[in-house]
Amino acid sequence: MKASVRSRILSHPWSARLVSAANAASSAAPVTSSADLAAAAPWPEESYTTAVDHVMAFLGEEGIGLNGQAVADIGCGDGVMDLGMVQKAAPASLVGFDIEPVDTAGLLARARQRGLVTELPANLSFQTCGADYLPAADASFDCLFSWSAFEHVVRPVAVLAEMRRVLRPDGVLFIQVWPFFHSKHGSHLWDWYPEGFAQLLHEPAAVEATVRAQPDQGPAWIDNLLGAFHELNRVTVDDLQRALLLAGFTVTKLALETETVHIPPELAHLPLSTLAVSGVKLLARPS
Numbered sequence: 001m002k003a004s005v006r007s008r009i010l011s012h013p014w015s016a017r018l019v020s021a022a023n024a025a026s027s028a029a030p031v032t033s034s035a036d037l038a039a040a041a042p043w044p045e046e047s048y049t050t051a052v053d054h055v056m057a058f059l060g061e062e063g064i065g066l067n068g069q070a071v072a073d074i075g076c077g078d079g080v081m082d083l084g085m086v087q088k089a090a091p092a093s094l095v096g097f098d099i100e101p102v103d104t105a106g107l108l109a110r111a112r113q114r115g116l117v118t119e120l121p122a123n124l125s126f127q128t129c130g131a132d133y134l135p136a137a138d139a140s141f142d143c144l145f146s147w148s149a150f151e152h153v154v155r156p157v158a159v160l161a162e163m164r165r166v167l168r169p170d171g172v173l174f175i176q177v178w179p180f181f182h183s184k185h186g187s188h189l190w191d192w193y194p195e196g197f198a199q200l201l202h203e204p205a206a207v208e209a210t211v212r213a214q215p216d217q218g219p220a221w222i223d224n225l226l227g228a229f230h231e232l233n234r235v236t237v238d239d240l241q242r243a244l245l246l247a248g249f250t251v252t253k254l255a256l257e258t259e260t261v262h263i264p265p266e267l268a269h270l271p272l273s274t275l276a277v278s279g280v281k282l283l284a285r286p287s
């Protein structure tokens with residue numbers, strides 16, 4: 001699974017604005033520690049509130065609540081969404097898994113700065129996992145969720161099979177993906193290519209040259225952004241379904257995200273579904 005997806009803020013259309021603000025904040029006042037730097041960064045309200053509300057509503061429509069449940073976030077990134085989920089959904093426990101360690105000191109500093117907590121909740125924890133291995137016992141969780149991470153997963157079937165292993169037989173899986181690679185903004189480079197489809201119209205080297213020629217966010221951000229761009233998988237919504245089936249899941253609920261797009265002549269031969277379906281939310285159950 002992709003490292004620290006949300007911590008890099010690569011999967012949302014507000015990313016450049018957040019990072020610009022973060023750079024401005026960090027340069028406006030001296031910082032003396034990683035916690036100070038984290039506290040000075042903007043708070044991603046979309047992760048803390050909006051994403052949590054989407055997951056809870058999608059589950060709640062099916063009569064599924066997380067209160068008192070054992071829950072895990074696969075590809076938790078910076079942990080902000082998990083903090084919001086614990087506070088709003090009141091699970092018995094929530095474990096955030098990511099292949100890079102979560103900066104819990106930074107998360108706490110940011111949350112304290114905004115008066116949200118004095119300490120991280122006792123029922124919230126984070127664990128470092130492998131690319132397709134979760135350090136958890138079989139049938140450990142009632143619910144798994146993954147938000148804006150699966151477009152970065154290198155081996156979807158292997159990751160989903162591991163998720164199936166740790167999910168209880170009567171458990172539920174929620175997955176959100178945005179954007180799919182073949183959709184208008186699937187490159188994640190909307191600031192440089194607002195017209196979209198850069199990943200399909202240009203060679204990767206040409207895309208990289210264009211992005212590096214306008215390093216508005218600084219070289220470290222550009223390196224992170226381009227690293228994620230080069231590592232994006234090519235999974236479509238149908239590919240995701242096939243991976244779920246192979247891993248032992250059956251999709252039980254689906255909401256597609258689409259948008260009106262102007263299709264360049266060079267792409268007119270591609271399936272319309274791959275160009276127009278930009279994202280998905282789904283629920284799946286063990287088969």
